[in-house]
Amino acid sequence: MNTSPKTIFITGASSGIGKDAVLFFAQKGWNVVATMRSIDTVEPEFKHSNILLAQLDITDTSSIKKAYDQTLARFGSVDVIVNNAGYALTGVFETMKSEDIERQFKTNVFGTMNVIRQFLPYFREKKSGLIITVTSMGGLITFPLYSPYHGTKWALEGFLESLRYELRPFGIRLKNIEPGAIKTGFYTALEFSSSEDYKNYTDKMEKSMGKVIGKAPGPEVVTREIWKAANDRSDRFRYPASMTGKVFLLFRKIFPFFIWERVSRIVTEGKF
Ligand SMILES: NC(=O)c1ccc[n+]([C@@H]2O[C@H](COP(=O)([O-])OP(=O)(O)OC[C@H]3O[C@@H](n4cnc5c(N)ncnc54)[C@H](OP(=O)(O)O)[C@@H]3O)[C@@H](O)[C@H]2O)c1
Incomplete structure (x- = not known):
């Protein structure tokens, strides 16, 4: 039996979910490649013998x-x-610049494709490999004022669901982690665009969404699902993470769209 430590390669490891997962897997004895856009000022926790930092x-x-x-x-x-x-x-x-929308897709969708494509020949040759993608509950349901972001996460869900068929014969498995709202740098990093014409609507929305985010759990609930997906040897595809992710996705699965839309409006707009 092969007892050498396994190796996991993680993107977006500078903060939030990625950082939490890096530290968790390293502490469990895995070799971890913590990749991030800048490795110039890296926090001391990353100085661990099992962690390789890569730009x-x-x-x-x-x-x-x-x-x-x-x-x-x-x-x-x-x-x-x-x-x-x-x-x-x-x-x-209506107020977004097309270059910002393109950058959103270039990062979340095409960036993810770039990383997968780099590893495919290697995984095919060794006839095994696991590709875990942190999509979002927002890849299967939607909320107001996140339209391009939902577009990217829905695109990923469809892309990855289809990709599973052609990679299965090569022993390559794909799994998606679908978090609900999680307290990370995500909400400080998000880019927001609006105008005076929409102010009444966006002000109201900001208040109600702020409440949901205020009660959100930390990234460890997502790391738990990544750990499960990395270790359970199953062919399971979707792993909702956090209570909101689990409840909303289950609700959406059971009920037709018009019921979901009403629930979403009650949560976000406070109206039926
Ligand atoms: N937090 C939530 O509520 C939530 C819910 C569902 C899904 N998610 C998903 O979870 C993932 C992680 O987000 P998070 O919550 O941990 O937020 P976060 O703390 O903002 O982390 C996002 C990470 O992505 C990195 N990143 C952004 N653009 C990149 C690029 N072009 N190349 C490489 N790295 C890049 C950021 O790096 P820099 O430090 O260089 O900016 C950062 O390390 C995202 O895919 C997000 O969509 C989050």
């Missing part, structure tokens, strides 16, 4: 290739990759 921007294919090469040189193999990097462009669609 990687998911929109830059040469940085992905470099991080991949560094990983194989240091650990010799990779078992799991976690596509976690992402951010949200939010607000009123």
